[in-house]
Amino acid sequence: MNKSVISVKNVTKAVGGRQLLVDVSFEIAEQSLVSLIGPNGAGKSTMVKIILGLDQQYDGSVTIRKGELVQYIPQLVMDDQYQLPMSVYEYMSIATNRLYSTNKKQVDFEQALSHVGVAGEKLHQSYTSLSGGERQRVAIARALLGDPTILVLDEPLAAVDYASRSGLYKLIRHLQQDHKMTVLLVSHDIDSVLPLSDQVLCLNQSLHTDCHPSQFTAERSQYNQTIHHHC
Amino acid sequence: MAILAGVLGPFVVQSRQSIASDMFAHVALAGIGAALLVGVSPWWGALPALIIVSTMIWRLLDSGTYSPDALAMFFLSGGLAAALAFVHLARDTVFSFENYLFGSILTLTSTDVMAIVLATIAVVGVVWYVWYPLLGATQSPRYLIPFRRTPKIVQLLFFWLLAIVVWVGIKTIGGLLIGALLVIPVLTARNWASSFKQLVVLTTVVSVLSVSLGLFAALYVDLPPSSLIIGMTILAFVLQASVAAAISKRSSG
Numbered sequence: 024m025n026k027s028v029i030s031v032k033n034v035t036k037a038v039g040g041r042q043l044l045v046d047v048s049f050e051i052a053e054q055s056l057v058s059l060i061g062p063n064g065a066g067k068s069t070m071v072k073i074i075l076g077l078d079q080q081y082d083g084s085v086t087i088r089k090g091e092l093v094q095y096i097p098q099l100v101m102d103d104q105y106q107l108p109m110s111v112y113e114y115m116s117i118a119t120n121r122l123y124s125t126n127k128k129q130v131d132f133e134q135a136l137s138h139v140g141v142a143g144e145k146l147h148q149s150y151t152s153l154s155g156g157e158r159q160r161v162a163i164a165r166a167l168l169g170d171p172t173i174l175v176l177d178e179p180l181a182a183v184d185y186a187s188r189s190g191l192y193k194l195i196r197h198l199q200q201d202h203k204m205t206v207l208l209v210s211h212d213i214d215s216v217l218p219l220s221d222q223v224l225c226l227n228q229s230l231h232t233d234c235h236p237s238q239f240t241a242e243r244s245q246y247n248q249t250i251h252h253h254c
Numbered sequence: 255m256a257i258l259a260g261v262l263g264p265f266v267v268q269s270r271q272s273i274a275s276d277m278f279a280h281v282a283l284a285g286i287g288a289a290l291l292v293g294v295s296p297w298w299g300a301l302p303a304l305i306i307v308s309t310m311i312w313r314l315l316d317s318g319t320y321s322p323d324a325l326a327m328f329f330l331s332g333g334l335a336a337a338l339a340f341v342h343l344a345r346d347t348v349f350s351f352e353n354y355l356f357g358s359i360l361t362l363t364s365t366d367v368m369a370i371v372l373a374t375i376a377v378v379g380v381v382w383y384v385w386y387p388l389l390g391a392t393q394s395p396r397y398l399i400p401f402r403r404t405p406k407i408v409q410l411l412f413f414w415l416l417a418i419v420v421w422v423g424i425k426t427i428g429g430l431l432i433g434a435l436l437v438i439p440v441l442t443a444r445n446w447a448s449s450f451k452q453l454v455v456l457t458t459v460v461s462v463l464s465v466s467l468g469l470f471a472a473l474y475v476d477l478p479p480s481s482l483i484i485g486m487t488i489l490a491f492v493l494q495a496s497v498a499a500a501i502s503k504r505s506s507g
Contacts, residue, residue, distance in 0.1 A: 110449035
């Protein structure tokens, strides 16, 4: 059994009398690929904010192993017609520091893009002209610039068409296995993340399931009922 | 002013804060009124009011309690009401708000011009130095990696930069028209740029050309320079929209 890199113990959070999380506990092993699933309003985003350290108002404890660097990749939304022009280079530069030299930046950006299967010449193209799959890859490339050991991807396949999904599955698996990263996929769409997962965490305020995907079948009907109940 | 509007305008539009320039202009009027009351130069009195209130607005927006449009109306109306009250209390019968509402570009003194040049150098220098953090802080949240060090300080800096641009604007183009100079050139340039840097350069070109042509036209046409300048920005927008439509029709046909 691999050692745990994220340890969540008895986390409870309430806002204005509403329970967002109730006594949630789980462990995430190093170099594992874990899915945190649940319907809208189940507390997934709250849990992610707590793991990232952006929300510190909760009961319980969350421990990230010393030396681990967590990088978050937010959900992509494709239909932003008001977005002003921005190149891929500029999109990636948002994550960098002012003192980063331009030459090194160019090399590092091209290298990060090559890791995720995007051609270096796309660097100076318009970010908004990329497809959903390409944008997701560029977002991952940007996250890789900080040399993270843990990647948290929020709805990684929501803006990606079915044809591009298998490529992204391979990429995420490649990051986990070859770059030795721990990957946490957060999604309400179990079908999109189940094929990839080593461990499934089903959240609905409290943790309903913590199991291997092969064992999840039995829980599936209950999960579907929960989704339908909430929708 | 044209350079300031061209450089900061894209950030203003990108941050969905276009109405903020109008809100700041009304706050500046309150500062002008307060300056009259205490007997200092009205234009200089607007600057501390803008910096203090922009910091308050930043803090209130950061709290997440109030929506941006509600806050805009709060300060827009509140600023105007305070300005009217201060001017009334100052009992200054000579003073006219019109110069600050619609600009008085032809009455600038050499000291005013020097202050505007220094403000322009400072704003352009700061924008150049914090270019990428500013680009990040004014983007939609989903384009950002939510860093543990959130870009709050850069957002405050952005509000201060906008406050300085509005301060220059009330003396030149006018408080009620500065928003148009910040926004319309961006809308004109956006379809012709593929990066944010290109957008800023094109916006600045449109802005400088509009101001230059507007001032030139004012020599021959008996209309206020500010209205001619904004008229030129609208004309540029209509021209580019027509060209874009013609290109689109040709490529689809």
